[in-house]
Amino acid sequence: MGRMTTGIIRDGVDGGPALRAPVRKAERVERMMRLTLQQKMERTGFEVRTVSVEHLEDIERDVEALRGEVDATLWEESLSHFRYELPRELPDAKSIIVVARPQPSLMVTLRHGGKSWGFIIPPSYADAAKVDKDSLEALDKALSPASYRYVKAQLPLKTLAARSGLVKYGKNNIGYIPRFGSFNRLTAFFSDMPCAEDQWQDREGLPGCDDCHACVRTCPTGAITEDRFLIRADRCLTNLNERDSSVPFPNWVDPQAHNALIGCMRCQRVCPYNRMALDFTSARGELSEEETALLLSGQREGEAAAALNEKLKGMGLDPAIFPRNLEVLLR
Ligand code: B12
Ligand code: SF4
Ligand code: SF4
Numbered sequence: 001m002g003r004m005t006t007g008i009i010r011d012g013v014d015g016g017p018a019l020r021a022p023v024r025k026a027e028r029v030e031r032m033m034r035l036t037l038q039q040k041m042e043r044t045g046f047e048v049r050t051v052s053v054e055h056l057e058d059i060e061r062d063v064e065a066l067r068g069e070v071d072a073t074l075w076e077e078s079l080s081h082f083r084y085e086l087p088r089e090l091p092d093a094k095s096i097i098v099v100a101r102p103q104p105s106l107m108v109t110l111r112h113g114g115k116s117w118g119f120i121i122p123p124s125y126a127d128a129a130k131v132d133k134d135s136l137e138a139l140d141k142a143l144s145p146a147s148y149r150y151v152k153a154q155l156p157l158k159t160l161a162a163r164s165g166l167v168k169y170g171k172n173n174i175g176y177i178p179r180f181g182s183f184n185r186l187t188a189f190f191s192d193m194p195c196a197e198d199q200w201q202d203r204e205g206l207p208g209c210d211d212c213h214a215c216v217r218t219c220p221t222g223a224i225t226e227d228r229f230l231i232r233a234d235r236c237l238t239n240l241n242e243r244d245s246s247v248p249f250p251n252w253v254d255p256q257a258h259n260a261l262i263g264c265m266r267c268q269r270v271c272p273y274n275r276m277a278l279d280f281t282s283a284r285g286e287l288s289e290e291e292t293a294l295l296l297s298g299q300r301e302g303e304a305a306a307a308l309n310e311k312l313k314g315m316g317l318d319p320a321i322f323p324r325n326l327e328v329l330l331r
Contacts, residue, residue, distance in 0.1 A: 036197070040142035046135060047100040047177050047184075049164035052195040053086060053093050060084035062159050062203075071234035078233075079156070086190065087151040093190035096153055098160050099135045100167065101187070102180035103127070104282040108261060108315070111289040112330055119261040119329065122268065123183040126284070126316035131185045143193065150189040157186040162203040169205045172215040172224055172267035173231045176206055181274035205229075206273055215267035220257035224267060237264040245298060245324040258328045284315040296323055296330075 041048040063082070067075065086093050103123035110117045136150055153160075158175045161167040167175030167186070174182040216224045223235040233239055237257055240249055241264070259265055268274055287295065291308050299305050312319045 037139075037142055041099070041138055044138045044142070045102065046138050047166055048097060048139075049161070049166040049199045050095045050097050050193075050195055050197060051160070051164045051200045052198040053096060053190065055096075055163070055198075055200050056084045056086075058200070059155060059159055059163065062163070063156050066230055069228065069230050074233050074239060081154060082156055083154040087153075090149055090151045090190050090192060092192050093151070095191050095193050095195040096155070096160065096188055097139065097150070097191055097193070098157070098164050098166055098186065098188040099139075100161065100175075100177050100184040101131045101135060102177070102277075102280070103131075103183055103185045104280045105183070105265070106316070107281050107283045108317070109283075109286040110292045110326075111287065112292045114289075116286075117330065120259070120265055121261050121284075121317070122263040122265050123280075124185045125262055125318075128185070130316070132187050135187055136189070139189070139191075146193075148191050148193040150191050153188040153190050155188055157188055159203070160188055161186050163201065164199045165201050165204075169203065169229075170215065170267075170271060170273065171205070171209040171212070171229075172219075172271065173229075174268065176273055179276070180280065181271065181277045182268050183274065183277040183280055208272060212272065214270045214272070218266045218270045220254060220259075220264070220266055221252075237266075241325050243324065244320075245327070247324075249328070255328055255331065258325055261322060261325050261329070284317065285311075287311075292326075295319075296326060298323055 035043075037050070038048055060082075063079065070079065103126075105123050106121035106126055108119050108121060110119065132152065139150065140147075158167065158169070158173075161175050162169055167177055167184075170176055170182065172182075175184070175186065176182050177184050213226070216226060221235045221237050221240075223232045223237070225232065237253070240253060241258070241262060257264075269278065287308075290304075291311070294304055294308055300309075309319045312322075
């Protein structure tokens, strides 16, 4: 995220007379104090909204209402771990703070067969822990001098973000923020911060989706359909390629469908709401011919494998999820 400007006010940058500087600083501090949490967080590159913990049941109801439309295995694997209750570590939580952090697509280069292969990794696959850490630091700073506690929320983040007005749904089911479209990572925290403004509201879709079918047409597996709002998650390439390499892809998946090292970028790349974010990329380095071979071999033991793991982690990537797509992409 090194290329993002933070908007933090720095003292003395406008180079005015030294004697006036303290007055200006005091004014700035006062002005800063008057800003809402949302405004303060925006200045440091985060989008944030808050809802009262009283809506936990509503969030559960929203998701439960769609149980019949979600493949049972996928429900069990991905949606049954949500906890619609106050965390034990923070029983006096009052607010749920939901945060969106703009995220670039990642570019990784691999050497294989004497050639360089450039691959894309969709936004949100890297730096999960960093986004949480940075969000907490920014919240702490924005709310200072008050001091609150935070506990990470195990909640359905898109629903929560849409219900707080932080994102609008695309027809592709992804949550969009104004300037960076779907190139964002969501996270949420319970806090004992009083919920001064409960931003709970109706979920909204992007207005442009009514007359656009680009993601429906481009989805390589027919996961996005016009006859229902929820995607057919069991058909989504992301669901299929996030699995272990030992699980083969179903026969009905066209090998040409694969387009990213993990996940799938098709419905995001084609979306007009992402036009301004398509160049938002972050190059994460290169793997040598030997490292690629090691990754493909599936060997996880030994010194070389440990070094590769460290290298991938340093690039913000999870070594466990790669070989599955890599094999198909290099064919
Ligand atoms: C399960 C899961 C998946 C599954 C299922 C996806 C799905 N659509 O549910 C699979 C593996 C397929 C998947 C894929 C991807 N995922 Co995913 N996934 C999750 C997970 C763990 C839960 C999502 C969830 O709650 N699903 C349940 C459904 C019921 O919730 P919902 O989609 O919000 O559904 C609501 C709407 O349908 C709405 N609704 C119903 N009818 C109508 C009608 C109208 C008009 C409106 C407005 C709304 C509406 O009601 C529902 C309930 O509120 C979250 C992490 C988390 N903790 O939340 C990440 C998460 C949602 N995924 C994420 C991402 C980035 C992706 C991918 C883009 C990855 C990639 N390829 O790059 C793809 C996108 C695929 C797609 N087109 O949706 C991000 C989304 C970020 C964002 N800004 O939206 C999350 C939040 C992870 C993160 N921390 O960043 N994912
Ligand atoms: S591609 Fe079109 S229909 Fe799909 S989410 Fe974007 S605007 Fe909506
Ligand atoms: S991520 Fe790919 S497979 Fe999944 S809905 Fe979007 S285009 Fe379809």
